[in-house]
Amino acid sequence: MIEARELTKRYGDKTAVDRLTFTVRPGLVTGFLGPNGAGKSTTMRMILGLDAPSSGTVTVNKRRYDRLAAPLREVGSLLDAKSVHGGRSVRQHLLGLARSNAIPRSQVDAVLDRVGLSEVANQRAKGLSLGMGQRLGIAAALLGDPEVLILDEPVNGLDTEGIRWIRALLKSLAVQGRTVFLSSHLMSEMELTADRLIVIGRGRLLADTDMREFIETHSQGTTLVRTADSEAERMRQLLERAGGTVRLDARGGWRVAGIPPATIGELAREHHVAVHELTPLFSSLEEIYTTMTRTSVEYRGSTQDTKELIP
């Protein structure tokens, strides 16, 4: 479990993290979202004792990171996969970490196997592809068999198969009862992987919620209605007369806004139209997130393709 209370980080007069309070619970994958510069990395660095809070607290399993007796055995992290010493072999890198954290050597081969790097164990870390480097970073995070995992952009550089692999891995770690906290800019991936969401903007908490609930609450509330082709036009007229906004869906059928699905069903029954499909449609996480963070995006490319500060 990770608990942040009024966590704040200031760099000079810049407040990177602003009174953040949240709890990341065990047994779930929690996604950490926010636009560039929102304060995600700074928050993760404070959880891991790499940055000191200006005020507030953050604990892992009720203790500050620097008070943990064997940190790597309690918290595994992946912050920057490139921070590996390039001259060492993959196995040597992990053996060094194991030695300095009193982790049995046998764990090294176990994690190499788990992340699919056994065959390149004797290769120099420097020669690894971006995706393999990312797997090595994940191996290091798993080395101490920790209860808590903190991963900053873990799917960076991974191909489709790698992304699917990490999705399954993170879910299985959560099912084992571990706390899994990850950031990613890939919304579709986050939607598939995370059970809960913490969204920040300009260092402040925007949402701390269950993923499904977040999507259902913030969706636009449209319904896909399909009938036989011969009835489609009549159905459209009925829906519009009842106050709905009706658009043709790309895959056929009508996309209806402004009338709840139950009312659409009753309307069809009343007018003896056989409905072939009646599906409530949810917005994607990306659509909702983009709307929510639009006002809290710190930097955006201007028309001259330079970066400008949004006041």
Ligand SMILES: Nc1ncnc2c1ncn2[C@@H]1O[C@H](COP(=O)(O)OP(=O)(O)OP(=O)(O)O)[C@@H](O)[C@H]1O
């Ligand atoms: N060492 C530092 N000194 C000064 N400012 C910093 C420092 N580290 C981060 N910041 C500032 O704090 C803010 C939050 O940065 P942070 O890297 O935590 O954001 P982020 O959400 O991780 O962004 P990204 O998605 O781009 O990685 C930014 O405005 C950044 O410029």
